[in-house]
Amino acid sequence: MRSTNIAKLKIEDLEKIARRMKKVIHLREGEAKAKIIVHMGTCGIAAGARAVMTALVEAIEKQDLSDVLVTISSCAGLCGQEPMITVAIQDQPPVRYVNMTAAKALEVLEKHVLGGRIVEAYALAANNK
Amino acid sequence: MAGKPDTLLFETLMEDLSLHVLDIAENATRAGARNVLIEIAAADARLTVAVKDDGKGMDARTSQRASDPFYTTKEGKRVGLGLAMLAQSARETGGGVRIDSQYGVGTEVAAVFRPEHPDMRPLGDLMATMKALVAAFPAVRFVLDYTKEGEHYHFDSAKTP
Numbered sequence: 001m002r003s004t005n006i007a008k009l010k011i012e013d014l015e016k017i018a019r020r021m022k023k024v025i026h027l028r029e030g031e032a033k034a035k036i037i038v039h040m041g042t043c044g045i046a047a048g049a050r051a052v053m054t055a056l057v058e059a060i061e062k063q064d065l066s067d068v069l070v071t072i073s074s075c076a077g078l079c080g081q082e083p084m085i086t087v088a089i090q091d092q093p094p095v096r097y098v099n100m101t102a103a104k105a106l107e108v109l110e111k112h113v114l115g116g117r118i119v120e121a122y123a124l125a126a127n128n129k
Numbered sequence: 130m131a132g133k134p135d136t137l138l139f140e141t142l143m144e145d146l147s148l149h150v151l152d153i154a155e156n157a158t159r160a161g162a163r164n165v166l167i168e169i170a171a172a173d174a175r176l177t178v179a180v181k182d183d184g185k186g187m188d189a190r191t192s193q194r195a196s197d198p199f200y201t202t203k204e205g206k207r208v209g210l211g212l213a214m215l216a217q218s219a220r221e222t223g224g225g226v227r228i229d230s231q232y233g234v235g236t237e238v239a240a241v242f243r244p245e246h247p248d249m250r251p252l253g254d255l256m257a258t259m260k261a262l263v264a265a266f267p268a269v270r271f272v273l274d275y276t277k278e279g280e281h282y283h284f285d286s287a288k289t290p
Contacts, residue, residue: 013260014259014260014263014273014284015284015289017260017263018263018267018286018289021263021264021267038261038265040151040155041152041155041211042152042209042210042214043210045143045148045152045155046143046144046148050254050257050258050261051257053265054260054261057260057264070264070265072155072158072261072262072266074155074203075203075206077206
């Protein structure tokens with residue numbers, strides 16, 4: 001059997017994330033400034049959505065962005081352009097980004113979620129679906 | 130439309146088992162589960178990966194067709210590849226998938242692999258899968274039980290110190 005990297009599995013790290021997420025759970029009632037949805041249908045996962053999710057969760061944790069939520073939803077119907085994320089900022093129309101990588105998602109976090117400027121190069125045109 | 134062709138899915142399979150776990154656990158959350166138990170157990174030349182949930186479950190007809198790639202319950206979609214791909218990964222090693230579901234009660238998906246088979250996929254980064262689930266669904270209780278040759282890891286998102 002190929003060796004697994006279960007040894008690297010750090011239960012304490014998981015517990016830390018679980019604790020932190022419980023603290024911000026009340027934000028899910030609509031108080032969050034911004035929500036980032038990572039599309040994780042089978043198509044998204046096969047295309048690399050988990051790495052996008054990991055990068056966002058770690059950046060949010062590191063920068064202690066308590067008013068930014070990251071969540072998962074399923075296939076958004078454009079399987080060929082996965083991984084995709086949707087950025088929903090309070091009182092603004094949601095913006096969908098396609099063909100994401102961890103690096104591109106961090107750029108979207110920095111420029112759009114925190115900076116307020118849509119990253120047009122990665123955005124799905126509003127009339128494109 | 131720019132971008133990769135929509136045939137992408139049929140050329141891409143899950144690279145490792147931890148991605149399958151993420152996919153099946155995401156199905157569980159979409160079924161409204163409040164508790165998701167992930168069991169991974171290696172013993173007697175078999176590796177069993179099971180995801181049990183207390184979501185809305187499936188009726189017998191849906192359950193029977195769940196691993197058919199051209200069957201889905203999602204509106205506006207024609208294919209449902211998650212369970213089909215898991216079954217494929219398991220069958221490639223001489224194993225298979227069992228789906229037990231009861232409408233209104235929950236679903237258990239158990240895939241059995243034969244790790245010695247040359248087509249066995251690696252377990253992959255189970256930590257990243259658990260992290261994604263726990264971060265995305267703080268209201269859902271995720272339990273991970275991993276057992277291999279006396280090694281045992283247990284995580285319960287509802288019991289964090």
